[in-house]
Amino acid sequence: MKSEPDVYSIDHLKKAKTDYWDGIRNYQARNFIRDEMDKGDLAFFYHSNCEEPGIVGIMTVHKPAYPDFTAFDPDEKYFDPKSDPENPRWLMVDVRYVRKLKRPLSLKELKLYKPLETMRLLQRGNRLSVMPVTEKEWNYILELENEVPKK
DNA sequence: GCCAACGTTGGC
């Protein structure tokens, strides 16, 4: 799950412990959280659109998909008048902080590993803010944490 | 700040 650290970083979540993940305004991303996420599932926290984009931490789904109430509030950045409270268009999940990675795994580094080249995150033109990670990819990434950064 | 790659909008 991607977030711009200037807006909401892993440290924000660490402090909050549990928080709602709002602002998903893309149907494909919404469908992922609606159809693929259950309570207890693990997710990577990814810093996007920043100096060093990459995976920085781990969190868990604390509450499965429910209506993104920020879509109903005209004062909110992600207000969407087309999302009817009676039939909400956008959803959010609650996430809980688990831990930071022992070292951040930059996008640049992730691209160097063959077993990760099929990762959705690394596909060209990918702009989704939420996307699935396979078990293989997940485990591989967790091992990278303990290794000396590949240059 | 640039721009490629998308997604969305709206006229037809």
Next chain:
DNA sequence: GCCAACGTTGGC
């Protein structure tokens, strides 16, 4: 339903 114009994302 097509598609041009426009807006957004996000790496660089």
